[in-house]
Amino acid sequence: MKTISFPSGAVVPVLGQGTWNMGEVALRKADEVRALQTGLDLGMTLIDTAEMYGEGGAESVVGEAIAGRRDEVYLVTKVYPHNASFEGVQAACERSLRRLKVDCVDLYLLHWPGPFSLDETFDAFAALKKAGKIKDFGVSNFDLEGMQDAVDCGAVATDQVLYNLMKRGVEFDLLPWCRQQRLPLMAYSPLESAGREQAALLDSPGLQTVAAAHGVTPAQIALAWVLHQDGVIAIPKAVDPVHLRANRAAADIVLSTDDLAALDRAFPPPRRKRALDMR
Numbered sequence: 001m002k003t004i005s006f007p008s009g010a011v012v013p014v015l016g017q018g019t020w021n022m023g024e025v026a027l028r029k030a031d032e033v034r035a036l037q038t039g040l041d042l043g044m045t046l047i048d049t050a051e052m053y054g055e056g057g058a059e060s061v062v063g064e065a066i067a068g069r070r071d072e073v074y075l076v077t078k079v080y081p082h083n084a085s086f087e088g089v090q091a092a093c094e095r096s097l098r099r100l101k102v103d104c105v106d107l108y109l110l111h112w113p114g115p116f117s118l119d120e121t122f123d124a125f126a127a128l129k130k131a132g133k134i135k136d137f138g139v140s141n142f143d144l145e146g147m148q149d150a151v152d153c154g155a156v157a158t159d160q161v162l163y164n165l166m167k168r169g170v171e172f173d174l175l176p177w178c179r180q181q182r183l184p185l186m187a188y189s190p191l192e193s194a195g196r197e198q199a200a201l202l203d204s205p206g207l208q209t210v211a212a213a214h215g216v217t218p219a220q221i222a223l224a225w226v227l228h229q230d231g232v233i234a235i236p237k238a239v240d241p242v243h244l245r246a247n248r249a250a251a252d253i254v255l256s257t258d259d260l261a262a263l264d265r266a267f268p269p270p271r272r273k274r275a276l277d278m279r
Contacts, residue, residue: 001014001043001248002227004184004232004233005184006157007136007182008157010074010106010135010136012045013043013044013045013046013233014227014233014251015043015046015233015234015236015248015250015251016045016046016047016048016074016233016235017044017047017048017236018048018188018235018236018237019036019048019049019050019053019058019061019062019237020050020058020188020237021053021058021237022054022057022058023053023054023056023058023059024053024058029061032061032065032239035238035240035241035244036062036066037069040066040069040072042244042245043248044244044247045074046076046233046235047062047065047073047075047076048077048186048235049075049076049078050078050109051077051078051079051080051083051095052078052080056095056096056099059077059096059099060099060100062075062100063099063100063102064101066101066102075100075102075107076106076107076108076109076186077096077100077105077108077109078108078111078140079096079108079109080092080114081111081112081113081114081115081116082115084110084114084115084120084121085124086121086123086127087124088124089124089125089128090127090128093105093108093133097133103133104132104133104135105134105135106134106136107136107137107158108128108138109137109139109140109158109160110138110139111140111141112278113139113141118150118153118154119153122137122150125137125154126154136157137155137156137157138150138156138158139156139158139159140159140161140186140188141160141161141162142159142161142276143174143275143276147174151181157183158183158186159174159178160186160188161174161185161187161188161277162277162278162279163175163187163188163190163226163232164187164189164192164222165204165225165263165266166197166201167189167277168268168270169270169276169277170185170277171270172274175229175231175232178231179230179231183231184231184233186234186235187226187232187233187234188235189236189279190222190226190234190236191219191236202219202222203218204267206262206263206267207221207263207267209262210259210262214253214259216249216253217246219246220246220247220250220253221250221263223236224250224251224255225263228255
């Protein structure tokens with residue numbers, strides 16, 4: 001699988017695993033743990049979670065899934081904006097570490113802009129890094145202007161944003177800027193979220209035509225398109241083993257110039273600046 005490097009030199013696969021909506025129902029926990037372990041077996045060794053997901057429940061799922069396999073995993077979690085004061089970050093990180101059952105996370109993100117100054121939050125991140133509790137830090141749901149401010153405040157490793165064929169606004173300014181800065185962009189919901197928006201994506205005739213030509217599913221082409229983008233890491237969430245294997249196979253799909261042109265016709269790239277899409 002193709003890999004990508006963070007500014008610190010850490011190398012990760014371009015296809016990881018998300019955990020949004022995990023840890024919310026106790027009866028699903030065993031299946032969620034097995035799914036993450038299957039993903040690791042398939043080489044999807046970047047796992048993204050957050051204290052917000054299931055109010056810590058997803059972190060607990062991850063902690064169980066990676067037990068005995070910590071060295072294989074590039075572990076990402078996020079702090080709530082309302083916990084992003086200097087003292088709040090320290091306490092939130094300690095809670096996350098306990099739920100994850102680890103001594104250190106590889107990447108710690110501010111989940112979205114909040115009430116505390118970036119200087120204060122990043123000072124807290126720097127203190128955690130010095131203490132060996134985190135290796136790198138970054139942000140999530142920051143637009144271009146926010147990222148420029150963030151870079152001025154500290155050594156930001158990434159920005160995690162909503163990005164898929166239907167939500168391409170970051171291509172106008174944020175993604176080109178991140179490429180220029182050699183900062184990877186992490187794409188959450190690369191297949192949209194379940195429901196009408198995902199149906200609108202996967203039912204697109206243009207997407208279905210490209211999928212049929214490759215003999216794969218529309219979801220695999222949609223994911224392959226995100227993975228094709230230079231400097232982008234995709235973190236789809238899947239629990240069904242069939243979906244996990246389909247996601248992994250999508251990383252090996254090679255899209256032609258004609259495929260990409262057809263997808264651009266079906267999902268036109270932005271021609272002007274847009275407000276950052278968030279979910």
